[in-house]
Amino acid sequence: MISRKRGDDIYIGGRPQKEIRKKQDADGNENLVEPDISVICGPEKIDEKGCHGAPDWVIEIVSPSSKSIDYGRKQALYLLSGVREYWIVDPIRESAVIYRAAEDWIPMFYRFGDSLKAGIYEDLEIVIE
Known part of the structure; x- marks a missing residue:
């Protein structure tokens, strides 16, 4: 499902949507x-089939x-594909890790209940509980 906030050209999508793909590796496997x-x-990034190119902000729920995929392979792929911000929300550990391209993808660690600022939206704060 994809929803749109009119006037700001913000699109929020959950599954299903177009996948993020990385070029084939040396063995011919596509990530x-x-x-x-x-x-x-x-x-310009979205149509009825989904997102073309990298989303600006991705959130994975562990x-x-x-x-291992969320903390490893996906983080590297999102970095290489041009995602500007990547959050990993881990309900078991009650924590979140945030990576931002603007901050050299250095991980920032938070606990549930902390106020998390979205880097791509200056005035947006989220508390995960």
Whole structure:
């Protein structure tokens, strides 16, 4: 499902949506991921089929089966694909890790209940509980 906030050209998508793909590796394997939540800024990146190119902000919700992928492979792929901000929300650890391209992808660690500022939206703060 994709929703749109009119006037600001902000699109928020959950599954299903177009996947983020990385070029094939030396063995011919293509890496592809599908974010749990993505925020796309700008109408030129989206159509009825989904997002073309990298979303501006991606949020992954960790589950036991996705833990190593969310903290490893996806983080690297989002960095390389042009995502501006990547959040990993871990309900089991009750924590969140935030990576921002503008801050050299240095991880910032938070606990549930902390006020988290969205880097791509100056006035947006979120408390995860």
